[in-house]
Amino acid sequence: MKRRPARGRRVTNTLVTVWAAGSAVLGIAILFWIISVVVGRGVGALNLTFFTHLPTPPGVLGGGLINAMAGTLALTLAATLLAVPLGLMAGVYLAEFSEGSRAADFSRFSANVLMGMPSIIVGVFAYTLVVVPLGHFSGYAGALALAILMLPVITRTTEDMLRLVPNTLRESALALGAPRWKVTLAIVFRAAKSGLITGVLLAVARVSGETAPLLFTALNSPYWFHSLGEPTPNLTVTIFNYAMSPYPDWQQQAWGASLLITTGILAVTLMARFAFREKKP
């Protein structure tokens, strides 16, 4: 057998090790670069006025984004209320009743496809479905688009989490004479609680930073909103509009809003992870 010199192989191996570690460092560096820029530029915009006042025209001091903050919360809340019950129930079917069902297979496949569907397409869908018949932009259309983005995430997480619950738990509850629905809602849900909360939190985190599906559904507005039936102000579209404007004070506010959104989402994401980890030491 021909002897292969070890030196070249070792050099290659070292190079690859360095490359792999370097890639990981690059990934982390990008994360911290982005976070530090957002914090560095955004923190200057945060003051009491920012949280308590309505937007002002460019150049006029004393503007805030209270309406956009409230709008983002309202849109996210509406989407959550729409998507969570549906997603939970769909997940129950897939995990508990779907054995051998073709429909369930297709449902799973659709959920995966929908999760990968560009959010702007969902925005176009909500536009043609709600905005066109209504004849004006509306927060409901935005909430619908966000709910569509949440639904598959919650469905799939719920299914995965329910499947982690051991069968013995279901059997003992059934043996005590509990009906199937009670077993699911009272026993299985309780056992999977932390996982389900994690799923919902991650879905909320995901949609609360979405911009594309709101651009031509909820649109944006510099005024206070009275219901979701009108164009609804929101932080992300505000960031987009302000960042693209030539006015430094608006751009400054866009950074403030960016900091707010990023902090909120990273906090919820980390909280979700923590909630899940707590359960399983």
Next chain:
Amino acid sequence: MMKTVHNAEPAGETASPLRAVPRSARKTSASAGGDAAFRWITFVCSLFVPIVMLAIGAELIRSSVPAIKQFGFGFLFSEDWNPVVQSFGAASSIFGTLVSTLIAMAIAVPLSLAISLFLVELAPPRISRTVGTMIELLAAIPSIIYGMWGLFVFAPFMANYVQPLLGKTLGFLPLFQGPPLGIGMLTAGIILAFMVLPFISAITRDVFQLVPNVVKESAFGMGATTWEVTYKVTIPYGLVGIIGAVFLGLGRALGETMAVTFVIGNAHRLAASLFSPGNTIASTLANEFSEATEPLYISSLVALGLVLYLITYLVQVVSQMLLRRMYRAWSVGL
């Protein structure tokens, strides 16, 4: 640990919960009605996801009919985009989508593989967990934040350092000619790469982990180095899954909107140079949709959306097929 990214198969190709329960235990006369109703309600809820998926396609087709009637198949190949004379073609948007995605994948795939290699084979468990979490956090940062950072920080960085350097060294290629504007195809592609990186590496990490240790150990036992084991054993063994991951990232990159809209420059034209501004389907929609008023204009934009829908649908189908095959072959759930 909780995964933020879900793909492929659920945990249960194994026995479903119900099967283990004796039939007689399931139905008592008192609970049978309630159970049937409960089961039916959950079934109806589970139909929403597929209905929405199909409804999106149907709705896009319905609304793009006027544009299809007006332009026919020529829509896909015409470079024209002129709202004033109502003449629309998708070529520059499709071109931009493909080019920016290609750049993103060329950067993100090697990076993701390297990161997975680091996390699974090289780093000690504690470091691996921390680094892994940070990489996953890249996926949590909203698209618009990438856009802000890209426009105000990364694009100037490209214009001042990276593009002049590329122009000097590789400027003989038409790809790297032209003024270093910062914004443009290349910048968009690089930012896209960072955005899809966590999605690809989440799966390639799984793939690396799922290759049985015995297989790796036998290669190590033959005297192979870590790189040789990865290159000759792990990657071929998990190839189906890796390709599935690549397709998943591809789907993400194709439809990514806000970050691209911020940095690509939004020009409706085909250009050879990666330094020049361009557009993608998603960025065109983001920029022009809320301002479009004429029915044909809106219809053309929806038709662009339909093209994107069809492309991503196809990519998703391929990626689901590959990942499903991998997880089933290895009979493990995700």
